[in-house]
Amino acid sequence: METGLRLLRAARRTFTGPAALLGDPVLRERAAGYLADLTRPYGLRVPAGLFDAPAAALGQSYGEMAAELIPAVVPPDEPVDLLVLAFAVHDMLPGRATAAYLSHVCPGTPMSFALCDQGSAAAFTGLRIARAYGCRRALLLAVEQAVLPYDAAVPVPARHRAVAMLYDALADDGAHRDGDSDGAAGGPELIGLGGGARVTALRQHVDVDAGDVAALAAAEVGELTAGRTDVAVVLGADLAAVWPGHGGAAVTTGPRRQPSTGVWWALLDRLAGDAARPRPVVVADYEPGLNYLSVVALAPAGRSEPVGERRADEREQPLVRLRGTDGDPDPGAG
Numbered sequence: 001m002e003t004g005l006r007l008l009r010a011a012r013r014t015f016t017g018p019a020a021l022l023g024d025p026v027l028r029e030r031a032a033g034y035l036a037d038l039t040r041p042y043g044l045r046v047p048a049g050l051f052d053a054p055a056a057a058l059g060q061s062y063g064e065m066a067a068e069l070i071p072a073v074v075p076p077d078e079p080v081d082l083l084v085l086a087f088a089v090h091d092m093l094p095g096r097a098t099a100a101y102l103s104h105v106c107p108g109t110p111m112s113f114a115l116c117d118q119g120s121a122a123a124f125t126g127l128r129i130a131r132a133y134g135c136r137r138a139l140l141l142a143v144e145q146a147v148l149p150y151d152a153a154v155p156v157p158a159r160h161r162a163v164a165m166l167y168d169a170l171a172d173d174g175a176h177r178d179g180d181s182d183g184a185a186g187g188p189e190l191i192g193l194g195g196g197a198r199v200t201a202l203r204q205h206v207d208v209d210a211g212d213v214a215a216l217a218a219a220e221v222g223e224l225t226a227g228r229t230d231v232a233v234v235l236g237a238d239l240a241a242v243w244p245g246h247g248g249a250a251v252t253t254g255p256r257r258q259p260s261t262g263v264w265w266a267l268l269d270r271l272a273g274d275a276a277r278p279r280p281v282v283v284a285d286y287e288p289g290l291n292y293l294s295v296v297a298l299a300p301a302g303r304s305e306p307v308g309e310r311r312a313d314e315r316e317q318p319l320v321r322l323r324g325t326d327g328d329p330d331p332g333a334g
Helices: 025-042 062-073 098-105 119-133 210-225 237-242 262-273
Strands: 005-015 082-086 111-115 137-144 160-169 189-191 197-206 232-235 251-253 281-287 292-300 321-324
Touching: 005 062, 005 119, 005 262, 062 098, 062 137, 062 160, 082 098, 082 119, 098 111, 111 119, 119 137, 119 197, 119 262, 119 281, 119 292, 160 262, 189 262, 197 210, 210 237, 210 281, 210 292, 232 237, 232 262, 237 281, 251 262, 262 281
Parallel strands: 082 111, 082 137, 197 321, 232 251, 232 281
Antiparallel strands: 005 160, 005 189, 005 197, 137 160, 197 292, 281 292
């Protein structure tokens, strides 16, 4: 019997326009005051007429974005045990307990929490926690919105985007549902994954200087692919920027300025493109602000000798290891 987590179902969407909740004048006033209070100690100024801007220039709500994706991946009869919301940039309603709200929306009323302040590493950390949690089903939501009402130290995301990934504990019951894209109707795009992709390795390195990233990433990918020629590689844009020599026709790079969703968006592209002939995939990204390198390997469920399986000398070690080591589109564009 296979064990571990399997990526069973996934959906994504690019959102346009502002959060619907911002149509409420009371909420707009409260949000403006809240943001002003939060930024004042740091010498940042929120414009007095923040919500007088054209609708296209206003930001999104992660509660609204995620709530739209959840029904696409979690049927009512498949309750979830754990929900993790991963983001880097706060939304336009930061005073809301979004993870708790999403637990109420999600079938199963799962244990839920948010991960932030980890940049592009947050979703990898969320997956690491899901593996350690021992749940039957875990929902990982990576979200980002493209508007901040003050000057930020780093570029904000290029688009409002969200990715939902439902993982289950493999139990050989063969139960899964697949679907086709619903993007033409303006709703979430459901990614067909067939029997799913199981997580076979997950590693996060801390304190990795930019000058050391290329060598460490090459070593990790080399170890996880183990010389196999049928393994696809998906890289986040920040990792590809500091590892320009990765090469290879099977390498997919995520879009720039989408730090929370970019690498996962690219992973879904790869999995959908390989749906007829599934193959192992290694996904990696680098968070330059925190010097984190994160790597995860997946293999088609049911496939023998999957990429990233632990060696004999690793079998007594924990399944999850955190190891220390020596022209963009307009915001809200469709």
